[in-house]
Amino acid sequence: LDDSIRLACDGLAKEMTQHIDDGEARKLAIWLAGICKRSAGVSTLEAQSNLYLLIDLSTFFQYYHAEKFEACMEIIKKLKCLPLDPDEVQAFVSTFYMVSDQMRLVLPDLCMAVMKLILEEVTRRSEASDDLRLRAKAIILYVGMIPYRFPSQISSQILQLENYFD
Structure with missing residues (x-):
């Protein structure tokens, strides 16, 4: 069953990062x-x-695309x-080694979405705004400190959003 779960998690992570709306992997x-x-x-x-975490994150992205921002937060x-x-x-940085590969795949899109929600x-x-600026700062620090390279497009978008919080 673990292999089935791993494959389902792979499919779900890809579905979230590629913005596929058919929801087959989620189902x-x-x-x-x-x-x-x-x-x-x-x-x-x-x-x-x-598996449960990725299902919850897929719910997050469904709400995000439906602009249900309060539910997302x-x-x-x-x-x-x-x-x-x-x-x-x-x-969070010191426990990053425990983050699954599927979660790492979703992480850049998740950080970007949460930054946009905060904005x-x-x-x-x-x-x-003071509390929200602290949230944004936490995510920016996290992205900069974890040993994981985000896609350059997402990194530059996060840096652009950082300017709104300064």
Whole structure:
């Protein structure tokens, strides 16, 4: 079952990063997650955790593309997969080696989307801008400190967004 989960995670990660809207990989992943829940102990906890995380992130991206931004931020806060406070960055960086390959594939798009969400929220709620600037700073620090190279297009977009928070 672990091989099936790994393949489903690969497909789901590719679906998210290539912005494929047919949702076939997501449907397969959700179906497989149901099997995992009914058949406890059949697969490793690590494989299941990765599957559930990627399903949640695919939900995040569905909401993001539907412009349900508040729901997106709630998902990110609950998942705790990105630092949202500069004080958390070092802990996230030191545990980066535990991040799955599929999550690493999704990470650049996720960071970019969250930065855009933060910018959107700053323009809507100027009274919360200090807190939001700290969130953006945390993500920028994280991107700069992790031992993973983002695609140059996403890196330059994140750097451009950084100017809005200075």
